[in-house]
Amino acid sequence: xxxxxxxxxxxxxxxxxxxxxxxxxxxxxxxxxxxxxxxxxxxxxxxxxxxxxxxxxxxxxxxxxxxxxxxxxxxxxxxxxxxxxxxxxxxxxxxxxxxxxxxxxxxxxxxxxxxxxxxxxxxxxxxxxxxxxxxxxxxxxxxxxxxxxxxxxxxxxxxxxxxxxxxxxxxxxxxxxxxxxxxxxxxxxxxxxxxxxxxxxxxxxxxxxxxxxxxxxxxxxxxxxxxxxxxxxxxxxxxxxxxxxxxxxxxxxxxxxxxxxxxxxxxxxxxxxxxxxxxxxxxxxxxxxxxx
Amino acid sequence: xxxxxxxxxxxxxxxxxxxxxxxxxxxxxxxxxxxxxxxxxxxxxxxxxxxxxxxxxxxxxxxxxxxxxxxxxxxxxxxxxxxxxxxxxxxxxxxxxxxxxxxxxxxxxxxxxxxxxxxxxxxxxxxxxxxxxxxxxxxxxxxxxxxxxxxxxxxxxxxxxxxxxxxxxxxxxxxxxxxxxxxxxxxxxxxxxxxxxxxxxxxxxxxxxxxxxxxxxxxxxxxxxxxxxxxxxxxxxxxxxx
Amino acid sequence: xxxxxxxxxxxxxxxxxxxxxxxxxxxxxxxxxxxxxxxxxxxxxxxxxxxxxxxxxxxxxxxxxxxxxxxxxxxxxxxxxxxxxxxxxxxxxxxxxxxxxxxxxxxxxxxxxxxxxxxxxxxxxxxxxxxxxxxxxxxxxxxxxxxxxxxxxxxxxxxxxxxxxxxxxxxxxxxxxxxxxxxxxxxxxxxxxxxxxxxxxxxxxxxxxxxxxxxxxxxxxxxxxxxxxxxxxxxxxxxxxxxxxxxxxxxxxxxxxxxxxxxxxxxxxxxxxxxxxxxxxxxxxxxxxxxxxxxxxxxxxxxxxxxxxxxxxxxxxxxxxxxxxxxxxxxxxxxxxxxxxxxxxx
Numbered sequence: 001x002x003x004x005x006x007x008x009x010x011x012x013x014x015x016x017x018x019x020x021x022x023x024x025x026x027x028x029x030x031x032x033x034x035x036x037x038x039x040x041x042x043x044x045x046x047x048x049x050x051x052x053x054x055x056x057x058x059x060x061x062x063x064x065x066x067x068x069x070x071x072x073x074x075x076x077x078x079x080x081x082x083x084x085x086x087x088x089x090x091x092x093x094x095x096x097x098x099x100x101x102x103x104x105x106x107x108x109x110x111x112x113x114x115x116x117x118x119x120x121x122x123x124x125x126x127x128x129x130x131x132x133x134x135x136x137x138x139x140x141x142x143x144x145x146x147x148x149x150x151x152x153x154x155x156x157x158x159x160x161x162x163x164x165x166x167x168x169x170x171x172x173x174x175x176x177x178x179x180x181x182x183x184x185x186x187x188x189x190x191x192x193x194x195x196x197x198x199x200x201x202x203x204x205x206x207x208x209x210x211x212x213x214x215x216x217x218x219x220x221x222x223x224x225x226x227x228x229x230x231x232x233x234x235x236x237x238x239x240x241x242x243x244x245x246x247x248x249x250x251x252x253x254x255x256x257x258x259x260x261x262x263x264x265x266x267x268x269x270x271x272x273x274x275x276x277x278x279x280x281x282x283x284x285x286x287x288x289x290x291x292x
Numbered sequence: 293x294x295x296x297x298x299x300x301x302x303x304x305x306x307x308x309x310x311x312x313x314x315x316x317x318x319x320x321x322x323x324x325x326x327x328x329x330x331x332x333x334x335x336x337x338x339x340x341x342x343x344x345x346x347x348x349x350x351x352x353x354x355x356x357x358x359x360x361x362x363x364x365x366x367x368x369x370x371x372x373x374x375x376x377x378x379x380x381x382x383x384x385x386x387x388x389x390x391x392x393x394x395x396x397x398x399x400x401x402x403x404x405x406x407x408x409x410x411x412x413x414x415x416x417x418x419x420x421x422x423x424x425x426x427x428x429x430x431x432x433x434x435x436x437x438x439x440x441x442x443x444x445x446x447x448x449x450x451x452x453x454x455x456x457x458x459x460x461x462x463x464x465x466x467x468x469x470x471x472x473x474x475x476x477x478x479x480x481x482x483x484x485x486x487x488x489x490x491x492x493x494x495x496x497x498x499x500x501x502x503x504x505x506x507x508x509x510x511x512x513x514x515x516x517x518x519x520x521x522x523x524x525x526x527x528x529x530x531x532x533x534x
Numbered sequence: 535x536x537x538x539x540x541x542x543x544x545x546x547x548x549x550x551x552x553x554x555x556x557x558x559x560x561x562x563x564x565x566x567x568x569x570x571x572x573x574x575x576x577x578x579x580x581x582x583x584x585x586x587x588x589x590x591x592x593x594x595x596x597x598x599x600x601x602x603x604x605x606x607x608x609x610x611x612x613x614x615x616x617x618x619x620x621x622x623x624x625x626x627x628x629x630x631x632x633x634x635x636x637x638x639x640x641x642x643x644x645x646x647x648x649x650x651x652x653x654x655x656x657x658x659x660x661x662x663x664x665x666x667x668x669x670x671x672x673x674x675x676x677x678x679x680x681x682x683x684x685x686x687x688x689x690x691x692x693x694x695x696x697x698x699x700x701x702x703x704x705x706x707x708x709x710x711x712x713x714x715x716x717x718x719x720x721x722x723x724x725x726x727x728x729x730x731x732x733x734x735x736x737x738x739x740x741x742x743x744x745x746x747x748x749x750x751x752x753x754x755x756x757x758x759x760x761x762x763x764x765x766x767x768x769x770x771x772x773x774x775x776x777x778x779x780x781x782x783x784x785x786x787x788x789x790x791x792x793x794x795x796x797x798x799x800x801x802x803x804x805x806x807x808x809x810x811x812x813x814x815x816x817x818x819x820x821x822x823x824x825x826x827x828x829x830x831x832x833x834x835x836x837x838x839x840x841x842x843x844x845x846x847x848x849x850x851x852x853x854x855x856x857x858x859x860x861x862x863x864x865x866x867x868x869x870x871x872x873x874x875x876x877x878x879x880x
Contacts, residue, residue, distance in 0.1 A: 343741060345741075365740075365745070366740045366741055367740050367741075367743050367744060367745045367746070368745075370740075370741060370742055370743035371743050375741075375742075376741055378738070378741075382735045382737065382738035383734070383735070383738075384730065384731050384733075384734025384735055384738065384739070385734055385735070386730060386733060386734045387730055387731070387734055391727070391730070392731075394727070395727040395728065395730060395731050396731070396742050396743070396744075398724050398727055398728075399724075399728075399743050399744070442742060443741075443742060445742075446742055446743050
């Protein structure tokens with residue numbers, strides 16, 4: 001009996017970790033290029049959820065069909081928030097960047113609450129409770145789809161970074177911005193693009209979890225902390241690290257919650273995080289240079 | 293004369309690049325020893341190994357009779373009497389010139405004595421008229437002097453100066469050289485890393501030449517500058533670089 | 535022995551202003567009509583003390599930590615558990631809270647000080663969240679997520695329960711004065727000087743003999759203990775605590791933000807920050823409606839401050855001060871300008 005529970009938790013954890021991975025990849029991209037940790041990722045996820053709800057209310061389409069709409073909304077939203085806040089302080093030092101994203105996190109999360117109210121909303125989803133049964137194990141469709149979409153998106157990001165011009169510009173700026181600038185890379189545009197890409201991934205994560213959570217600003221609190229740990233644990237600036245780290249964190253969280261206590265889920269993540277950091281201060285796949 | 297510093301068969305490599313290989317040399321107390329060599333010859337790396345910033349892959353460093361271990365951190369080695377300045381000066385920009393020196397002097401003395409020591413150092417380094425100016429506002433030459441003044445507050449036995457003369461005009465250089473001599477007269481031994489040969493010839497009694505991480509030559513500065521191998525190393529000559 | 539230079543020489547504006555403010559603070563409870571204003575002022579003072587404690591490591595040390603709430607929670611929970619279950623006075627549980635905070639800070643320090651910047655900040659979050667989880671889990675001890683209500687023991691100073699908020703006002707005021715004096719003393723201590731050096735250039739400080747890890751750890755321990763003391767007394771004022779109210783990331787951030795908005799690395803900055811931000815949040819709550827509006831406002835304030843006045847609002851006051859009380863230009867400065875060694879302000 002117990003082994004089945006363990007394996008089921010493992011599967012659930014792997015799948016829910018996928019969402020952490022997606023948000024973490026977004027944070028990693030932003031960090032890699034701008035050397036800034038986006039503490040507001042959770043808030044952008046919340047806005048992704050609200051945009052999904054908005055478009056759902058207007059068009060009646062299911063959340064997955066709304067991906068292009070939410071994508072567009074997140075791009076515009078990201079652009080506006082970036083230009084009005086972060087852009088102003090890009091060169092003023094690490095502390096400012098930490099503080100401004102923290103400020104953004106509070107502001108955006110509570111802005112959503114102020115605009116949309118505090119009662120939780122729902123995005124109707126036909127597959128919310130549907131699941132795939134494999135032998136003794138149940139794989140919930142929403143989680144499965146979320147995981148699948150995540151893999152597709154991460155693959156797309158990988159292709160973007162390695163095979164496109166903008167991707168190469170991003171990598172150049174990440175390594176040596178001064179040199180990139182001299183070689184003609186418009187670093188300003190690269191920063192803007194990277195930030196928008198990062199928060200769009202967070203917003204899409206929000207869309208992916210609408211079947212699983214009520215649409216509410218407090219969801220941001222759940223996703224505020226874990227992705228940050230994932231990013232550091234996986235190694236700052238490593239997408240592979242964010243991917244694997246997310247799944248690892250998801251698994252540990254599920255295992256601890258199911259086998260020991262739901263209360264200790266967060267503690268489980270934190271302890272995993274601290275142990276990994278103690279053994280490998282750079283994270284699992286961290287590169288080290290130009291660390292925060 | 294007592295041997296102050298003994299470097300024995302020191303080697304270190306970074307990511308496969310052998311920065312320093314089997315380097316050995318000695319310093320006597322009271323010397324002003326020059327450490328020279330072309331760019332990339334391992335001079336700063338050697339200083340970093342002595343100061344504790346880098347840990348050598350092999351070899352030993354003995355300072356003032358103490359064998360230095362990895363666990364002798366940078367700060368602990370400063371307490372033993374090893375001091376250094378940096379190629380690019382590193383003032384405590386958020387503090388005034390006075391506070392830069394005072395804070396360091398506090399490590400050895402109480403407040404009143406530290407104040408007196410600081411005043412003396414400010415006079416000696418001719419920075420006393422700048423004492424309440426934020427150190428971030430100093431010009432480059434004065435920052436180098438502040439670096440020196442500040443490390444003097446640690447009362448070092450060995451002072452490693454990393455390219456102090458770079459970027460100075462002839463007047464400033466003469467002043468700095470006089471400062472160096474004064475420091476030496478106080479009984480402090482100096483390891484002088486330099487590119488500017490005029491300075492080396494002017495104050496150093498002995499010079500060690502490095503090339504590509506290895507020991508090349510040891511002798512008086514003028515001998516070093518006339519040695520064919522040394523000249524070849526600097527110009528590139530017929531030496532095949534591997 | 536210096537001659538007595540007359541009252542004027544001692545009564546510099548820098549010294550008079552705080553004394554005037556203190557006098558005002560002492561008088562307010564007698565004039566204030568509603569309990570509400572007293573409550574707000576107690577909150578202001580509590581956050582001023584938290585901010586001062588945060589500043590010790592955050593402002594002077596340059597290490598932005600997000601785990602302050604953990605120490606507040608330790609102070610609060612030691613107080614409540616010992617008061618409610620064992621009838622022990624908060625005055626006695628306070629030292630215990632300090633000890634636990636000291637130990638926790640040491641553990642956190644060893645776990646995080648090897649890390650820098652964002653790594654450090656995130657690691658502090660990890661520790662604080664672990665503590666919150668632990669508080670929820672060990673509910674036999676801590677009543678878990680439900681929280682604890684303080685048992686009222688009548689008008690009792692030793693148990694710190696009162697029928698009105700006024701006594702808490704004076705207690706907090708005393709603590710605030712002590713916190714300010716301590717911060718003042720700290721900046722002038724050896725550790726304070728070393729911390730400044732580390733903030734200026736950590737590598738250089740290390741090369742000059744400053745054991746940066748030990749200095750930062752000491753500052754962190756001090757900060758934690760201050761936080762714990764304030765948390766203990768503040769908890770008695772609150773009469774109800776829960777893991778989310780005392781050990782949340784939101785609280786940690788709020789504490790740091792108050793100090794930053796006021797003026798990071800200054801003594802009066804956190805005090806100013808608290809007395810501006812806390813009432814503003816209350817105001818926002820009234821004007822914009824309950825939930826989240828407070829956080830909305832102070833998220834916005836943080837953004838604005840970082841963009842426009844990163845050194846904090848206190849710089850506005852110091853600028854005002856220099857206009858009102860111009861000091862003589864230092865002679866050394868002008869000589870240096872003449873000699874051409876002094877580069878113009880960038």
